Amino acid sequence: MLSRTALNLYWIGRYMERAEFTARLLEATIRLDALSHRPAGASAWRSALLVAAAEVAFDEKGEPVNASNVARFLALAPDNPSSIRSCIQAARTNARAVRTALSREAWEGVNRAWMSVRDRTSTGGTQATLNLIDQVKAEARGFEGALHRMLRNEPTWFIRLGAAIERADNSARLLDVKYHLLLPADAVVGGTIDRDQWTTILHTVSAVTAYRWLYRDGLKPWLVAELLILRNELPRSLAASMEEVVTLLTALSRRSGKQGEADRLARSKLTRLRQSSIDALFQSGLHEYLQNFLTENGRLDQAIAQQFRFA
Amino acid sequence: MARPGAFDEIWGTSRDQSARPEFAALAEWISSTSEAELSRRQQAAEIAFRQLGITFAVYGEDEAAERIIPFDIIPRIFTPREWSNLTVGLEQRVLAINAFLRDIYSDRKILRDKVIPEELILRNPQFLPQMVGARPPHGIYAHICGIDLVRTGPDSFFVLEDNARTPSGVSYMLENREAMLRLCPELFEIFPVAAVDSYPDMLRETMQSVAPRGANKDPVCVILTPGHFNSAFYEHSFLADNIGIELVEAADLEVIDNFVWMRTIDGPVKVDVIYRRIDDDFIDPLVFRPDSLLGVPGLIAAYLAGNVALVNAPGTGIADDKAIYSYMPEIVRYYTGEDAKLPNVETYRCREPSQLSYVLANLDDLVVKLVDGSGGYGMLVGPTATRAQIEEFRDKLKAEPQRYIAQPTLALSTVPTLNDKEIAPRHVDFRPFVLTGADSVKIVPGGLTRVALREGSLVVNSSQGGGTKDSFVLMRSQDQA
Numbered sequence: 047m048l049s050r051t052a053l054n055l056y057w058i059g060r061y062m063e064r065a066e067f068t069a070r071l072l073e074a075t076i077r078l079d080a081l082s083h084r085p086a087g088a089s090a091w092r093s094a095l096l097v098a099a100a101e102v103a104f105d106e107k108g109e110p111v112n113a114s115n116v117a118r119f120l121a122l123a124p125d126n127p128s129s130i131r132s133c134i135q136a137a138r139t140n141a142r143a144v145r146t147a148l149s150r151e152a153w154e155g156v157n158r159a160w161m162s163v164r165d166r167t168s169t170g171g172t173q174a175t176l177n178l179i180d181q182v183k184a185e186a187r188g189f190e191g192a193l194h195r196m197l198r199n200e201p202t203w204f205i206r207l208g209a210a211i212e213r214a215d216n217s218a219r220l221l222d223v224k225y226h227l228l229l230p231a232d233a234v235v236g237g238t239i240d241r242d243q244w245t246t247i248l249h250t251v252s253a254v255t256a257y258r259w260l261y262r263d264g265l266k267p268w269l270v271a272e273l274l275i276l277r278n279e280l281p282r283s284l285a286a287s288m289e290e291v292v293t294l295l296t297a298l299s300r301r302s303g304k305q306g307e308a309d310r311l312a313r314s315k316l317t318r319l320r321q322s323s324i325d326a327l328f329q330s331g332l333h334e335y336l337q338n339f340l341t342e343n344g345r346l347d348q349a350i351a352q353q354f355r356f357a
Numbered sequence: 358m359a360r361p362g363a364f365d366e367i368w369g370t371s372r373d374q375s376a377r378p379e380f381a382a383l384a385e386w387i388s389s390t391s392e393a394e395l396s397r398r399q400q401a402a403e404i405a406f407r408q409l410g411i412t413f414a415v416y417g418e419d420e421a422a423e424r425i426i427p428f429d430i431i432p433r434i435f436t437p438r439e440w441s442n443l444t445v446g447l448e449q450r451v452l453a454i455n456a457f458l459r460d461i462y463s464d465r466k467i468l469r470d471k472v473i474p475e476e477l478i479l480r481n482p483q484f485l486p487q488m489v490g491a492r493p494p495h496g497i498y499a500h501i502c503g504i505d506l507v508r509t510g511p512d513s514f515f516v517l518e519d520n521a522r523t524p525s526g527v528s529y530m531l532e533n534r535e536a537m538l539r540l541c542p543e544l545f546e547i548f549p550v551a552a553v554d555s556y557p558d559m560l561r562e563t564m565q566s567v568a569p570r571g572a573n574k575d576p577v578c579v580i581l582t583p584g585h586f587n588s589a590f591y592e593h594s595f596l597a598d599n600i601g602i603e604l605v606e607a608a609d610l611e612v613i614d615n616f617v618w619m620r621t622i623d624g625p626v627k628v629d630v631i632y633r634r635i636d637d638d639f640i641d642p643l644v645f646r647p648d649s650l651l652g653v654p655g656l657i658a659a660y661l662a663g664n665v666a667l668v669n670a671p672g673t674g675i676a677d678d679k680a681i682y683s684y685m686p687e688i689v690r691y692y693t694g695e696d697a698k699l700p701n702v703e704t705y706r707c708r709e710p711s712q713l714s715y716v717l718a719n720l721d722d723l724v725v726k727l728v729d730g731s732g733g734y735g736m737l738v739g740p741t742a743t744r745a746q747i748e749e750f751r752d753k754l755k756a757e758p759q760r761y762i763a764q765p766t767l768a769l770s771t772v773p774t775l776n777d778k779e780i781a782p783r784h785v786d787f788r789p790f791v792l793t794g795a796d797s798v799k800i801v802p803g804g805l806t807r808v809a810l811r812e813g814s815l816v817v818n819s820s821q822g823g824g825t826k827d828s829f830v831l832m833r834s835q836d837q838a
Contacts, residue, residue, distance in 0.1 A: 048609050049620045143585040145594035146604045154408050161407075200622070302623050354622040 059208025612655030
């Protein structure tokens with residue numbers, strides 16, 4: 047496979063995953079804004095910007111932080127490279143360049159996603175925004191479905207590899223921002239928490255029901271953290287994402303008979319995740335842990351680029 | 358149904374409602390299917406094309422960066438006899454084109470024998486002096502030709518243009534057929550239509566057959582595209598996908614010691630045959646345009662060293678130059694010893710003073726074309742032009758006559774076509790695709806029918822409001838499975 051093709055595929059995976067994540071983030075934030083006992087207002091939307099790593103770009107525009115401005119910025123703004131629309135556009139541009147590596151269905155999945163947002167400039171009211179989100183989620187599912195019907199070989203592996211790296215990144219950022227925001231430094235484990243805020247995290251990774259099944263317990267911050275970091279049953283957890291990265295890299299290296307730096311980094315990351323406990327993570331500082339995870343994830347991304355000659 | 362003065366391929370020349378007997382079943386199908394139903398199916402096809410991204414870009418129109426070519430659901434049909442006559446003529450023509458290219462880039466016998474004026478070749482910008490003496494593997498220059506044909510009567514076909522560089526449109530032939538199979542399956546029960554889906558295999562065999570000596574045992578073939586912003590990118594990717602070969606951009610290739618390598622996730626892989634969809638000018642910045650970012654530095658050196666086959670070879674543009682076109686009957690006779698089985702359209706060479714004065718005196722009735730123009734640009738259609746346009750061309754012709762040829766306005770044949778209101782005759786042309794490999798010439802039974810959707814229009818180019826139709830080639834009864 048051409049190196050450029052592999053690079054494009056990898057980024058299709060990353061962009062489609064990011065688009066879906068941002069859609070979920072928006073959905074959960076709207077819910078938080080609507081359901082909070084006390085008005086969540088600007089703080090809910092600011093934290094959404096933080097999670098999407100779009101705070102600086104938004105502030106540069108000088109617009110007030112409110113539901114409609116942030117929703118538009120995260121969903122559709124052409125000047126926000128991480129907006130849902132920008133991500134889908136980038137995924138489509140990449141997909142168009144590697145049409146030959148995609149099945150017809152997979153291409154149609156990306157192309158249809160693009161057509162659903164291409165002409166949208168306004169998110170409209172809350173209901174219209176939610177409809178848009180539903181549509182984006184459905185398109186993302188359609189693409190993922192098509193992906194599972196593609197040949198199980200390099201093209202699928204590179205797309206899924208990009209998606210898994212992106213997923214780990216998003217989950218880590220979500221948890222870090224919300225924790226940072228919600229749990230002041232002097233808060234004790236087990237203290238009173240803001241139920242709605244915690245539900246928001248679970249909604250964003252579609253894990254509300256999963257939490258109930260796995261813990262059969264009320265919402266506890268450290269359990270939410272454990273679910274998102276260590277539990278490989280949850281597809282969007284760091285552990286599950288890293289397992290997928292290792293599996294995909296192994297599939298790729300088995301084909302070529304060669305392993306590299308990316309394999310080594312990913313395996314060592316996974317091993318450490320498997321050996322961690324949530325208590326230990328809290329004691330050494332969750333924020334530091336997550337920041338470190340994000341840095342390492344960036345390094346892994348670089349190692350993948352080098353190993354497959356992306357540059 | 359027939360347009361006065363024009364031959365309709367279904368209705369013949371009759372003014373009443375009876376179709377040519379061989380197509381009575383199509384006429385029956387058209388009349389028994391409501392226009393609303395036809396229109397619904399046509400829309401379904403266009404939606405499918407858009408979802409697939411079968412788009413093309415129109416130069417000079419940034420807004421509509423991606424458009425689909427309108428598709429018309431009523432097919433045009435060739436009888437077995439019509440088709441076999443065409444294929445004989447097409448084979449003869451591409452054999453002559455290849456012999457001509459071999460000759461003018463080596464011995465130039467045809468110039469010594471004064472069949473063509475020497476300066477018309479040697480001073481022609483399409484003639485590439487850098488390619489003199491090049492020996493393309495197996496001596497083939499134009500592996501893929503798209504010969505544009507027009508028709509004026511039951512047995513009157515003319516070659517309008519030879520496309521010997523990188524003719525496009527074959528993806529429409531294949532996708533139009535897929536759409537017809539899905540939307541009008543009953544037509545394939547009525548007519549024994551020859552399949553076109555063997556084209557990708559034929560192209561692969563053709564490419565593999567021209568691999569240079571010393572190539573990989575299973576020759577590595579690729580398609581070289583300018584990239585996904587090119588107007589024909591869909592076709593490039595479609596072909597690569599259907600042939601099962603890599604679609605590469607210049608940045609994916611590298612020339613080391615006169616061999617071509619592509620960069621893969623496992624390291625470099627040697628490339629033997631490149632079907633390049635990049636024009637000669639841009640293909641190698643070391644030899645041609647130095648500012649080209651689309652090209653591969655050193656590619657021409659690798660080609661001259663005989664280490665890679667380029668499909669089509671550089672320099673084929675001289676064979677489809679419109680100034681050379683007027684000599685094609687002589688060229689065919691010179692190399693094959695036979696008269697051309699497919700005639701040219703009568704052509705006036707404006708470079709010759711006597712012909713120029715005739716052209717200037719008859720601009721109202723003629724079509725004037727740039728010798729190096731394509732895509733329907735830079736052309737005057739006398740009968741439909743405004744006075745101002747005619748006068749503008751008169752000035753251009755006087756200033757640079759050598760840049761133009763002129764042809765009579767032909768009564769192009771029509772095919773019934775669905776428009777907003779009704780089914781009405783519209784003018785068509787036809788581009789079959791002719792493949793020349795090391796051992797044989799192959800023609801897939803079909804091609805691209807382009808239709809001028811505007812009433813009375815003779816311009817079928819997609820960039821100028823043209824559409825496409827499926828082209829059925831009927832099998833002889835003994836050919837049917």
